[in-house]
Amino acid sequence: MSATMIKEFRLPDLGEGLTESEILSWKVDVGDTVSLNQVIAEVETAKAVVELPSPFAGVIKELHEQPGSVVEVGKPIVSFEVADDAGAPPSAPSGAAGAGSGETVAETPKREPNLVGYGAVVEGSGRPMRRARTFAPVVGPAEPKHSVVGPAEPKPVATGPAETPPAETGRAERPRSTPPVRKLAKDLGLDLAQVPGTGPGGLITREDVQEFSGHAAEPVPQQRRESSSDGAGTGERETRTPIKGVRKHTAAAMVQSAFTAPHATEFLTVDVTPSLDLLAKLKTSREFSGIKLTPLTLAAKAVLIALGRNPALNSRWDEENQEIVTFNYVNLGIAAATPRGLMVPNIKDAHALPFPRLAQELTALADAARAGKTTPADLSGGTISITNIGVFGIDAGTPILNPGEAAILGLGAVRTMPWEYRGEVALRQVVTLSLSFDHRLVDGEQGSRFLADVGAILAEPGMVLTMV
Known part of the structure; x- marks a missing residue:
């Protein structure tokens, strides 16, 4: 043997x-x-x-x-x-x-x-x-x-x-237990050193603490519920959830971004009726059979085209080396709301993908995020991002930059509104774009030209012929 x-x-x-x-x-x-x-x-x-x-x-x-x-x-x-x-x-x-x-x-x-x-x-x-x-x-x-x-x-x-x-x-040394168990013991006013551990290797478990204190098991293991303190009943007045995982990382990243990069935000409202007409035609074509097409799909392609004319928005500030790093590729991030919190996975080398493949990658990215299958590799290396706040019925906002990126585009809700069209007022499909950028990397003129290019493509897709 x-x-x-x-x-x-x-x-x-x-x-x-x-x-x-x-x-x-x-x-x-x-x-x-x-x-x-x-x-x-x-x-x-x-x-x-x-x-x-x-x-x-x-x-x-x-x-x-x-x-x-x-x-x-x-x-x-x-x-x-x-x-x-x-x-x-x-x-x-x-x-x-x-x-x-x-x-x-x-x-x-x-x-x-x-x-x-x-x-x-x-x-x-x-x-x-x-x-x-x-x-x-x-x-x-x-x-x-x-x-x-x-x-x-x-x-x-x-x-x-x-x-x-x-x-x-x-030096007083700490008994072996997990953070949630230590939190429970603290809430119950117990000294863990007095609690016998029955878990593997003498680990003090939640059940050990509950048995030692004589309390019944809590119904929700990862949340601590506060009962009414006014004696008026057993209604819950507040719920406490540990700050960890995606929420903890997102909070730290947003604070870092907000207080490191000087944000500037610009807004542009655009008549996107021609883009929606184009989407309707593409959905009936053989090339796009079975492929999900949305306004976000067109916005993503518009961003990629506009970056070719405005590369400053696809860059990073390297504080340590005191350099501006301009990327010659685009890893396009898409902000996704998931049950675990906000995540921004990105499509690697999105600039090199034909439009049908880009649409497929957007769908796969969203499905993976909702299913909790997004990998760390998917979440790293982004160069610019889009956040689709329109799916929540929001018209515009001030997006916060994903750390390490120079810009983020917010796509608002598409609404039917009275709009000037060919010298008359007509009902048109209108959307508001919100662009936040790092003013260390992007001047106002550069940001404005980029946003205008994205808006021009969405307002009239045929304008792409003049840009590429």
């Missing part, structure tokens, strides 16, 4: 330097045999829900984190028993080399599997961690020998003459 060894899989950086992710669910259990690249977990980053594939083929020996846990990049989340085909020695036993921690030495996951965003940064990488986590001994089952804490402070063990008990350091 071939020798086996234990390998730990550390949470990888799933895109653009994200420092943590939440374990939503495990697709495997301890003892399961898994194959290379089999999906083993579903995790939520600040940008997307990601299916995490297995970097090894072997047997699941331990799940270090429970669903609901927020885990820092580089921290072990699962251990595998794998065949030692390469003849490497088994993991070092307790007390062996490894900073004297008494833990199994974890090998950095290899890069054989080509995983999306794979490559967790571990010890010696120089990545700053958000905070160092240390855990005190807990009441309950002893922690498995492969459970590893944050790299900043090795976990104290019972053996080893150089170890100092926590009491002698003067």
